[in-house]
Amino acid sequence: MTHIASSPEESRESSTPSTNPTQPEKSALPVDSLVLHATDNQVSWITLNRPESLNAITPDQRERLIQLFLDASADPAVRAVVLTGTGKGFCTGADLRGGQTQGAGERIAGDVARVIRMGAQRLISAVLDCEKPVIAAVNGTAAGLGAHLALACDLVLAAEQARFIEVFVRRGLVPDGGGAYLLPRLIGPQRAKELMFFGDALTAPDAERLGLVNRVVPAEDLHKTARDWAERLATGPTRALALTKQLINASLDSDRTTAFAAEATAQEINMTTADAREGVASFVERRSPRYGGS
Numbered sequence: 171m172t173h174i175a176s177s178p179e180e181s182r183e184s185s186t187p188s189t190n191p192t193q194p195e196k197s198a199l200p201v202d203s204l205v206l207h208a209t210d211n212q213v214s215w216i217t218l219n220r221p222e223s224l225n226a227i228t229p230d231q232r233e234r235l236i237q238l239f240l241d242a243s244a245d246p247a248v249r250a251v252v253l254t255g256t257g258k259g260f261c262t263g264a265d266l267r268g269g270q271t272q273g274a275g276e277r278i279a280g281d282v283a284r285v286i287r288m289g290a291q292r293l294i295s296a297v298l299d300c301e302k303p304v305i306a307a308v309n310g311t312a313a314g315l316g317a318h319l320a321l322a323c324d325l326v327l328a329a330e331q332a333r334f335i336e337v338f339v340r341r342g343l344v345p346d347g348g349g350a351y352l353l354p355r356l357i358g359p360q361r362a363k364e365l366m367f368f369g370d371a372l373t374a375p376d377a378e379r380l381g382l383v384n385r386v387v388p389a390e391d392l393h394k395t396a397r398d399w400a401e402r403l404a405t406g407p408t409r410a411l412a413l414t415k416q417l418i419n420a421s422l423d424s425d426r427t428t429a430f431a432a433e434a435t436a437q438e439i440n441m442t443t444a445d446a447r448e449g450v451a452s453f454v455e456r457r458s459p460r461y462g463g464s
Contacts, residue, residue, distance in 0.1 A: 204230075212404040212463075216251065217253075218231070218253075218254070223262070224310070224313075225256070226259075232289060236293055236296040250400040250401070251300060252305045252307055254396065258309075259310045260332065261316030261320070262311055262313045262314065263337070295348075301412040303400075303403045307393065308329065310332055317335060318347040321334075321382060326383045327383070327385050328377060328378070334374075335372065336365045339367060355422045407443070408445065408464070413436040414436075416436070443464060
């Protein structure tokens, strides 16, 4: 639930206060400077921008991220999303140091569960429920909630130096942010238990081998690869991609009858879209389709 550095070096980098008292800490800056956003070629680029804390997420940043994913779903000008970070970290979890003081006042039964539901779980749900395909461009360490934030994305690209760490067990904590839901569905229960029981750092190549990462690329190629993939998705049949995402995500919790019924319904809905008509017409006319996203 809180930011936990994954190595002694990272602990020093992320927790040492500024030696210049006149220089404001990043957490005091407007949240739109800590979560950068731009739309380019119908791709929404969301960038975590607290490199000095390895992009640990404050509550304000979390709320901005959730809103940006909601906005991407509703905006017809956005047809794909890329989530990435600046500096050496992709995201090292939730950083509550700038918020409510831990241990202050009397803890009321249900407080922790409420914080998890309204915080980390809402963020992960915003990614899973986003109606546009979401690519994680993991530039560095993804730990705790940060790892789950990456794994909730539809496609995961990782720089060669990226690492994925289930840090919770190192501090005697239970995984949150949907980790125990996501990991077994991605790599099976035995592998998920190994990662969560031991909390060892998983390199990007090992994450790719296990199926957590789609592609590992040199750091200097990460942005270009993410752009290429996102722009390819942005020229695709947007509603068909959204319905496909929903079908795949729901299938992991469905029996065959329910999954088949959802598939038929999705096909019925999709056939009302302009892109579906364009796809069929382009096939008949033996030309490349020109999808408009509707």
